[in-house]
Amino acid sequence: MTFPELRQRIISGAVGGSMSADVRFDFGYIDSLINSARATLIKELFKEIGVVPPVYYQPYFPDYVEDMQDSANYSTFYMPDLIPLDGTSDGGGFVGSITCHQQFNQVNNRSEFADMQRDRIMKAGRRAVVLITKGRMEVHYKNKIKEFRMEIIAADPLEVPSFNLNYDEYPIDANSLSRLDDFIMKIHLDRAQNAVSDRIANNRDDSSRPFKPQQ
């Protein structure tokens, strides 16, 4: 199911199948609900079975942009946010060479990375180490790495550059779609739909009064 299809499914469910121009169901709001519900489902799934099914992963080939480079010692790349799973796993699945023969070590905070540099075995150089921080990724190795691949569980799959909104399947498994519906409908949209909005611009709370359009 592509993302526009999924989005339409959620909106249709919320308004009983009819189209609506209600601002509470605008795309930005619905998109964020779908992504956050997916993140919750992934965490639940991981807790339940200990792994995340492959359908949730997206291939990511970071682009080496010369203007982003701020050091001669490592390469810097843009990095979409990942979904943290627990203390020992996160949404960074495979990180390594294009051919997948070589794996890079991943680390998610600079303090841990600095500790690793003091260790003979863990320090970068013997192996490539990928330091992922907010929106940014550094690849430390004995020489500059400009090309590699990742399989990631992005917090927002639409932010992965290779994702085509109109054609690519949204990374969620078919079994979880109904749980996604339930999660969004019960927790978010019910609340949003049942809340009466104050539509009279008179500097007063009129949400308890019925809305009568002006003649």
Added chain:
Amino acid sequence: MKINIDQVITRTKFRLKLTNSTLANAYLEKLIDEGARHLDKIDNYIVNCAELDIDCIEAKLPDHYDELLCFKFPGTSCVGCCETVITNPADGTTATIPSGCGCRRIFVANRQLLTNFCDTGVNACWWGNTFEVQNGMLLLPTSTTATTIKVWYKGANVDDDGIMVLDEDSERALSAYAAFQFAVDNFKKYDRYQIESWKREWVAQKNWLKGSAVKKDHQLHLPAVAAIANAIFLDPWLTADRNM
């Protein structure tokens, strides 16, 4: 058969259900290398050779060095050695042995030992030199003029990066060790039964590996022991000659 440490990392990740991430790889590699050293098997140590630079009569020994076997200054060759012919009084046979060469310098690892040597009255101390090994440095006599030295030493069986070279037999033990240590560090994620079973597996495998290594070592050295025994008991006079 020797295996790469990556193979053990993979096995450990499968045990720990961490195959969907490389976050723990570096730490697991460290634990596996640590486990390999803790195995303390006889064949964990091998004979190595290295040519070292001498600076201020000191030479830095390799990091994985454990025990010095012998050393030689490059370029010294045994020229003009005398040969002594000794006759076996029992059967009249003769044997030729090199002796009394000026180039045959004896290095003694301990100064006190050299002193004791002199005290025996054999008057051998004039051709003796002492050396010391301290803090991973080989300290040579002050008379040393050479700039390099070739050493043979026993050291941990490591690759170019200083990581232990692993036997296929030890894969199970090492992955159990790494899994046990990792699970103890992340005890909320793994249950006690699992942690304990990995610990038991590590201890059992370690004992088995150590026993097997001793057995293999014994088999390997059996001919040498037999040869020495034969030499001593069957032809003691010649044996003594060759060890003069």
